[in-house]
Amino acid sequence: MRKILVTGATGQIGSELVPALRTKYGAENVIVAGHRRTPPSTLGYGPYTTIDVTKYDQIENAIRDYGITHIFHLASLLSGEAEEHPEVAWDVNFNGTHNVLEVARKNGVKQVVYPSSIAAFGPETPRDNTPLLTIQRPKYLYGISKVAGELLGYWYHGKYGLDVRGVRFPGIISWKEELKLLLDGLPPGTTDYAVLIYYAALKEGEYTSYLKPNTALPMMYMPDAIKALIDLSEADGSRLRHRTDFNVNAMSFTPEELASSIRRRIPAFKMHYQVVPKKQAIADSWPRSLDDSEAREEWGWEPSYDIDSMTDDMLENLKRKLQLEVMIPGR
Ligand code: AKB
Numbered sequence: 001m002r003k004i005l006v007t008g009a010t011g012q013i014g015s016e017l018v019p020a021l022r023t024k025y026g027a028e029n030v031i032v033a034g035h036r037r038t039p040p041s042t043l044g045y046g047p048y049t050t051i052d053v054t055k056y057d058q059i060e061n062a063i064r065d066y067g068i069t070h071i072f073h074l075a076s077l078l079s080g081e082a083e084e085h086p087e088v089a090w091d092v093n094f095n096g097t098h099n100v101l102e103v104a105r106k107n108g109v110k111q112v113v114y115p116s117s118i119a120a121f122g123p124e125t126p127r128d129n130t131p132l133l134t135i136q137r138p139k140y141l142y143g144i145s146k147v148a149g150e151l152l153g154y155w156y157h158g159k160y161g162l163d164v165r166g167v168r169f170p171g172i173i174s175w176k177e178e179l180k181l182l183l184d185g186l187p188p189g190t191t192d193y194a195v196l197i198y199y200a201a202l203k204e205g206e207y208t209s210y211l212k213p214n215t216a217l218p219m220m221y222m223p224d225a226i227k228a229l230i231d232l233s234e235a236d237g238s239r240l241r242h243r244t245d246f247n248v249n250a251m252s253f254t255p256e257e258l259a260s261s262i263r264r265r266i267p268a269f270k271m272h273y274q275v276v277p278k279k280q281a282i283a284d285s286w287p288r289s290l291d292d293s294e295a296r297e298e299w300g301w302e303p304s305y306d307i308d309s310m311t312d313d314m315l316e317n318l319k320r321k322l323q324l325e326v327m328i329p330g331r
Pocket of ligand 1: 078079080116117118119142169170171172188189190191192
């Protein structure tokens with residue numbers, strides 16, 4: 001029987017991972033940890049605890065109180081906010097991960113899973129079909145914290161035998177959790193335009209992209225991201241030759257290609273461009289597509305959504321969520 005702790009559970013991935021885990025393992029066996037005093041209602045019924053991952057004791061108390069056997073560690077600042085708040089980002093992304101691993105090994109936790117990112121690569125990395133093992137010299141702090149997290153996981157596995165696993169996520173697109181915007185009106189991540197564009201398409205019929213029209217980045221629809229985390233967690237450990245750095249590819253597209261996909265459903269949708277140099281520079285240092293052969297071979301990774309099936313599903317669900325009357329041909 002698994003007793004699972006999810007850190008950073010009120011964020012974009014946690015909001016959808018938690019309900020999936022609760023359906024699979026039982027609500028009372030999935031303990032949600034976040035910053036807020038009360039959990040958002042989207043997480044459904046089940047135990048909730050407040051944890052700041054930079055505080056070792058708070059993690060250890062939760063592990064002991066609930067008899068935790070497995071951890072999904074999601075608490076992290078994203079690429080844009082990490083550049084704005086480097087000290088906090090290092091504290092949460094690196095020290096937080098170190099705390100989770102240390103508490104886990106000292107308290108007999110069986111497994112820790114956490115995401116890395118395409119940000120773990122840098123401008124010198126080959127950008128197309130990027131292999132798992134290649135040059136990693138990220139230029140920005142978020143990526144540096146992710147590479148450090150990947151290596152730390154290997155170290156805990158090698159030195160203490162802790163079962164640490166992780167994937168390098170591309171940009172994740174989802175409709176359930178509304179993105180918070182930062183003070184400058186920009187989202188916390190670099191790939192988040194690909195979420196905001198759907199809201200704008202339904203609400204305003206137009207969107208202004210902060211990335212250039214031809215900036216290709218690897219992306220993934222949330223149901224595939226949830227599948228990746230759960231499948232990797234459940235995979236037979238004896239088949240894993242890699243640990244915390246699995247590339248997982250689903251699709252790659254540019255802002256212009258995403259706009260075209262939306263126009264199949266909303267023909268009048270207009271796209272404008274106002275490039276934000278700090279966002280563009282981060283995007284230009286990341287891969288355009290990934291070679292994910294190790295994930296396919298070692299634990300059977302296979303995505304279900306491409307750009308058009310994702311767009312159809314996003315628009316349908318968002319439209320319902322926003323309760324907007326938008327004419328979608330063929331519906
Ligand atoms: C970001 O844009 O910062 C994240 C990521 C690719 O890790 N979505």
